[in-house]
Amino acid sequence: MFFILAVVIAAAVLYAYTEYNRKPASLHHKKAQAKVSASELAREYEADENAANAKYLGNVVDVSGQLLTVERSGDTSLTIMMGQPDALHNISCLADAAAIQTFERLKPGDSITVRGICSGYLMDVEFTQAILITPKN
């Protein structure tokens, strides 16, 4: 009986420790809750930010479109911009640290699909933890 109790307590402690130290999961293991083109997404946010937030904010979204720029900032940060070259508002995706190298192989003009978590709208629609879905490497 005492042995069983000790095992249960040890398991609970191990679970609590693992949960406390859990890192944000890669979006490779998560399904997209919405799929949309970059131009349509920008249009939805320009038309009605509150309605677009109700649909996308905090959700995992696959966004497809033309790659505009790839911008590296230091060793651990990379941001890509997607959308139409002459558009006022585009899609900005902060890459997941593990996905930085895959984004660096891309060239402006490439057609890509990116999966990220929508964090909202400033001058552009912003995403975090972004990973590259297509083209596959």
Place this chain on the structure above:
Amino acid sequence: MKTYLMLCMLIVASLTTWAQEKRFTKNGQISFFSKAPLENITSVNDRVLSVWNLSTGSIEFSVLIKGFRFEKALMQEHFNDDYMESDRFPKASFAGKLSGLNAINISVNKVYDVTVAGDLTIHGVTKKVSMPASITVANGIVNAKTSFKILLADYGIKVPGVVADNISKEILVQVLIPDYKILSL
């Protein structure tokens, strides 16, 4: 005629050297630091939007709460779901005035000490704030930085008693704009 042309050239040269236009960034950085008995927590967001009108002194910042990154997933979830309620209040913002400076000479490396004062809105609550800041011109690049402290209770941010020793009641906030670029519309 020659004198007239020289005068025009001098005026144009002075306008391009003494920057009086609007400047902006989409890559500003805001980080905050909580020091508590059980743990220290740091988070950073480097997609901060800021627009600065040098002529009027008006300056604005806007940041998305869900853009703050944490080392641990549990911290990020509690921060968004329980403390900041980022689904209800997706942004924090500042709108105010920068005083002590209305033109900068981008051809001279210099540090300008200024004061920024205005309305800071976090978690749907707006408070008047004022803090010293510095604008640095170095090799034609204009950057800015400031730091200040906020009390979570001032912005209606509730920390449950069970984690009171994990999160400080007072948070240190640091703002860094690495490059205020000219806003051309």
